[in-house]
Amino acid sequence: LFIKEVKVAGKRYIVCRNEAVAIEEAETRRQVVAALDRQLKRGDKALIGNSAYRRFLRPVSDAKPGRKSKLFEIDAGKLAEEARFDGVFVLRSNARISPLQAVLRYRDLQNVERLFRVAKATMRTRPIYHSSDAAIRGHVFCSFLALILHQALDEKLRRAGKRVEWADLLRDLD
Structure with missing residues (x-):
């Protein structure tokens, strides 16, 4: 567990990264993206109502004469952006305890x-x-x-x- 205390504008933040949680979150995202990819191959209109899927999609214009148009595709940029925060959480505290104690109390x-x-x-x-x-x-x-x-x-x-x-x-x- 990585813990770092940061003060911004007089407020105390404790930034943490848990490697075990990071691995779990990456695996969960991998499973969601695999399911999303399967669903996209079947047709993408039904995906827009699913928020777990929607956050990884971007609209595209792929209209070709005589072909079914593709409305969405997986956005690799959104996947990479979300992966940056795997296992990361931030606590805000004004308690006069060490950063480790704050994390333990949060747990x-x-x-x-x-x-x-x-x-x-x-x-x-x-x-x-x-x-x-x-x-x-x-x-x-x-x-x-x-x-x-x-x-x-x-x-x-x-x-x-x-x-x-x-x-x-x-x-x-x-």
Whole structure:
């Protein structure tokens, strides 16, 4: 992980590049472009509605008498421009912590958000409407406790070298 602190107009930015994420993003783009290329060979009009595809296209004028005109083609310049930012993210912070600490806190935030998404899906939670502040606090407390227990169990299993699907684990606990 590359980390560099930059100050611009009195604001603190932390520029980061994660090589593992860069590799994933390049592979994802390669797959999108391969699918886009296949789709272009079938006809390009349907592509305009797909934002994942559209950002890599450029309009062309290829109208020839007696031939079907080509409206779009893959824009190599856009691909190269996007590739420049593979694995790059920028944090803005006014906290008095080191750049590394800021990145680690950001990762903690990402983990909490990921855990909430997993918890919502795995535990099939749905919006619950409460009529009192005490009920809301209780619901948030129970949700947070479940989140902490989920993370602790996940960490314990990881350290033990065990890969267990959450659906199977919950079924066993039921």
